[in-house]
Amino acid sequence: MEEKTAKSLNFIEEIIEEDLKNQVYDGRVHTRFPPEPNGYLHIGHAKSICLNFGIAKKYNGMTNLRFDDTNPVKEDVEYVDSIKEDIRWLGFDWEDRLFYASDYFNELYNYALILIRKGKAYVCDMTADEISETRGTLSRPGKESPYRNRPVEENLDLFTRMRNGEFPDGSSVLRAKIDMASPNMQMRDPVLYRILHTSHHRTGDQWCIYPMYDFAHGQSDSIERITHSICTLEFEVHRPLYDWLIREIGIYAPRQIEFARLNLSYTVMSKRKLLELVQEGKVTGWDDPRMPTICGLRRRGYTPEAIRNFADIIGVAKRDNVIDVSLLEFCIREDLNKRSNRVMAVINPLKVILDNYPEDLTEEMEAINNPEDESRGKRKVPFSRELYIEKEDFMEIPSQKYFRLSPGKEVRLRSAYIIKCESFVKDPSTGEITEIHCTYDPKTRSGMPESNRKVKGTLHWLSVKHAIKAEIRLYDRLFMKENPDEAVEGKDYKDFLNPDSLKVITGQIEPSILRANPGDKFQFERIGYFCVDKDSAGNNLIFNRTVTLKDSWVKIGKNQ
């Protein structure tokens, strides 16, 4: 039986269900995701992708992928390839419906002709500056172009010649003839076509005039018979223009619905700023694990499932929002907790010597791969007389609530024995503790009856002679400020970059990870989730920290 969770609809679903009920689009739901191939996709796009594909799926509809490639000077195939890869990775499929606005350049050109013939568009020879100056301001109407009333025949001739390449870039444009006094700036005779002697990544040198986004987007949706054009809030004021164009041209009209874009705390989301970070070397590239890009998150160790769940949880509405990164982190922890195998790794090693353990003995300790999933089985971890533990797991003078290792105290070694600290060696010049001497209790090996003895703390460990060295990249948030975009006098977002967003250290890991491949994800017990970086090769293992484990000890520490 279908369990109706009665999950409330978001405002977009409400509109769609209303349309469905009223048979507005013959019961069809057809959405699209329309990126411009001028940058990499980020988590904000993921929200839109999940929305568009998710809604279509929910209502048995379809979703197209369409590249809005109307500006050849900014666009590139590198971006179309990455965008396709990222959408597929997120788990969505546009099947055979991959389109480009450039597929419609002919139709669009013909639409322009229709407008010209109706006297609704004209060729304007003013310079960009002149057009800008005569546009008026928010409170003052604009001035009409002296070319506004050119006869239809002249416009037709001029536009044809524009297309034929008779004029240089910038010499003239095609504009809609609407209303220079409109209170909506978008309606003040917007530019429809501009001259650009630039070859296009798909149409090559076929065209030297290109439609503006506003003249391509709505009509492209119309051509594809999109029912619901879901886009972000900034296009709300453009909607009257799209409606006008579609009405004047006389073609099918989709319904546009605007929603508030995603903002995430401690990062920036604008393509321009992300590009800047890449170009200025603030990060290593679009896929730097600190970037909020899809490829960055992927490299960081995020899973598509976690991102999809995140998109679902944050909801959709029209009010501006800033989602706390901790919610994203919650989503990835929740996912990785269930699916990643556990492994022991020591980030900051401190040597422990078991004085009563035989010199040459090596035991194989059986460790559970994932306590959340028995089917993941067990593995062997070598154990010997000299071990590494984490430096912070020993305290010479422990506080009340510290239940790790300290002089005279007992602690459990995960999947192994209970040990007791007998003494320690301190470097007299630095005061640094360099070595701990312990005894182990042979009757407390995991699984033995006496191992059930209550011991407060459990530590992860590594056998010194079996440990594998690996580079570990500890990532933290890219910005120190919750909202780096917030205007602060004399500063911009780059002044808030977190200098500690990446720490590279050499850590030690148990030998079982030698079989790991790039992309593999693990939980380093008691530390966090890590994944093998793509730079990792052979003996040169590299791990990225995806996210730390929740750690209530840090809080206790802070409060003391």
Place this chain on the structure above:
RNA sequence: UGUCCGAUGGUGUAACUGGUAACACAACUGACUCUGGAUCAGUAGAGUCCAGGUUCGAGCCCUGGUCGGACAACCA
């Protein structure tokens, strides 16, 4: 100053479409635990931007404000 949009705990989203504010994250307690993880139980936190109005009854409707956002590329 113009047009459009928005306003609900710290954050985000709900509220059977007018019936007495809920869920998640975050925070805090405690239990349990061979991960100070996970899990479980619980606590605190908004009276819904303000002022009027309609109504037996308003977060939902109306009016007027306030605050915030978007729009003045030959960008998308």
